[in-house]
Amino acid sequence: MDYTIYFQNSLKATRDLSRLNNTQINNLLLNLADAVELKTDFILQANQQDLDKMDPEDPKYDRLKLSPERIADIAADIRNVSALKNPLGEVLEEKSRPNGLLISKVRVPLGVIGVIYEARPNVTLDVFALCFKTGNVCVLKGGSDAEHSNKAIMEVIHSALGVEGININVVSLLPTERAATHALLHATGYVDVLIPRGSQQLINYVRENSKIPVIETGAGIVHVYFDLEGDLTKGKGIVFNSKTRRVSVCNALDCLLIHQDRLKDLAKLVEPLQEQQVEIFADERAYHHLEGHYPEQLLKLAEETHFGTEFLSYKMAVKTVKNIDEALDHISAHSSKHSEAIVSDNLANTGLFLDQVDAAAVYANASTAFTDGGQFGLGAEIGISTQKLHARGPMGLEELCSYKWIVRGEGQIR
CATH class of the missing domain: 3.40.605.10 (Aldehyde Dehydrogenase; Chain A, domain 1)
Incomplete structure (x- = not known):
């Protein structure tokens, strides 16, 4: 034809x-x-x-x-x-x-x-x-x-x-x-x-x-980094909304990065995700902190392929990092440059994150679900x-x- x-x-x-x-x-x-x-x-x-x-x-x-x-x-x-x-x-x-x-x-x-x-x-x-x-x-x-x-x-x-x-x-x-x-x-x-x-x-x-x-x-491999000085209440809401508001869209969360000294709060941070039956692929350290605190059938050990995956479903990876620099390195290696977020009350760390993350939309203490023409005041988007x-x-x-x-x-x- x-x-x-x-x-x-x-x-x-x-x-x-x-x-x-x-x-x-x-x-x-x-x-x-x-x-x-x-x-x-x-x-x-x-x-x-x-x-x-x-x-x-x-x-x-x-x-x-x-x-x-x-x-x-x-x-x-x-x-x-x-x-x-x-x-x-x-x-x-x-x-x-x-x-x-x-x-x-x-x-x-x-x-x-x-x-x-x-x-x-x-x-x-x-x-x-x-x-x-x-x-x-x-x-x-x-x-x-x-x-x-x-x-x-x-x-x-x-x-x-x-x-x-x-x-x-x-x-x-x-x-x-x-x-x-x-x-x-x-x-x-x-x-x-x-x-x-x-x-x-x-x-x-x-x-x-x-x-x-x-x-x-369109393609969105999206991260949220929960920093050493991240507020747990803010973090729970941001992670839940970023992941579950609508899982098939490009601004949905794919990988939660968590500071190693906040692993003790990980179970509480992801607890709301159980409501939507979100399957978690956690690295070894995160897995051990979630074991017994997150439904067994929804918790899996992560493989390297889970990092850098756009799930478009009720699935999410969790990666432990030792500091913000390691979080920035991980995002640099795996991001699709769509939307990235930090949860932190440390002004120096939020400033560093906003300056150094190379993405179309970079957030401090807000859900990635806001990456949308209507939400940005553009009325609509193509x-x-x-x-x-x-x-x-x-x-x-x-x-x-x-x-x-x-x-x-x-x-x-x-």
């Missing part, structure tokens, strides 16, 4: 999208949010077809699953996006040169954004809303696990666009076959940037095979960038923009 027509239509649609004003954009988003809620049953029926094909024990099952509550939340997020200030056209810098030229640096869309993602049908709506708001056309490539869900959602989006007389090619959903992924990775001249959302394996594949610039997002070029951390509306220089003159020549 020749996928070029998808990319050609997307490129042409950028001009149609550029002609829409803020009122038209916001009205479409508000109408789409209403349509999504009205079509809840239709979307859930399609989602159930996908769920029926997946093992409920699969870590991706929770990401795939939609519910009336989750659909209502998605619709609310679309309305939030409509209410946000549109960054397009913002003048970032303006200067008048001695020769009379007036030079402005102005925010503009990235252009055509390709997004490759796995079993996360909410991404279809999230990405469209953010791209549409910022004048970006999007080409979506969802996984086969969410095929029916994505098709149903795309039908709702295209219907809303059609009602408003807007070119439906401002968003397109590629077929699920692998050939479509290959075509998207090589769509030079049509697609301006690719954003993979999913496992580290997916991100690595896209980065290694794409001929288009890639913004890496993903969490774990790289340093262009954008880092939650990518909101501004991060979906580039800029161009506009030069006004009165006949000057050089």
Whole structure:
């Protein structure tokens, strides 16, 4: 199959999208949010077809699953996006040169954004809303696990666009076959940037095979370090929330690091995790302090492979360190540069941690669950960038923009 027509239509649609004003954009988003809620049953029926094909024990099952509550939340997020200030056209810098030229640096869309993602049908709506708001056309490539869900959602989006007389090619959903992924990775001249959302394996594949610039997002190998002067009450809440709020998301805790002189408090620190049946893989020293104090069936000796693993489930590693420097070394060796946290009342140690940890979001005495565009006041996000070029951390509306220089003159020549 020749996928070029998808990319050609997307490129042409950028001009149609550029002609829409803020009122038209916001009205479409508000109408789409209403349509999504009205079509809840239709979307859930399609989602159930996908769920029926997946093992409920699969870590991706929770990401795939939609519910009336989750659909209502998605619709609310679309309305939030409509209410946000549109960054397009913002003048970032303006200067008048001695020769009379007036030079402005102005925010503009990235252009055509390709997004490759796995079993996360909410991404279809999230990405469209953010791209549409910022004048970006999007080409979506969802996984086969969410095929029916994505098709149903795309039908709702295209219907809303059609009602408003807007070119439906401002968003397109590629077929699920692998050939479509290959075509998207090589769509030079049509697609301006690719954003993979999913496992580290997916991100690595896209980065290694794409001929288009890639913004890496999503993979989170997350640590919380409980320091010598960590507050036990704060630590219990932070560890529990970071691990169990939603285990299948990229900001969920994977490895608890604990100062060796606080091992006596380890059992109390992880005690709340028993409520959610969290399985712990502990190094030898931590294991002996938990033995008899944590359910036997949930406690295992850690292997080296458990450190540096993104579990995406009710599992967690525990590693004993002798001091903050060893904690920093461990994080440096195993982090995916997503979210890292320290629990400590020692200002020198928290300062050292915040300065030296190389990650998109670094926390002192707070849960890693806050790494989210909404929680950061961005309104929404297209993903969490774990790289340093262009954008880092939650990518909101501004991060979906580039800029161009506009030069006004009165006949000057050089």
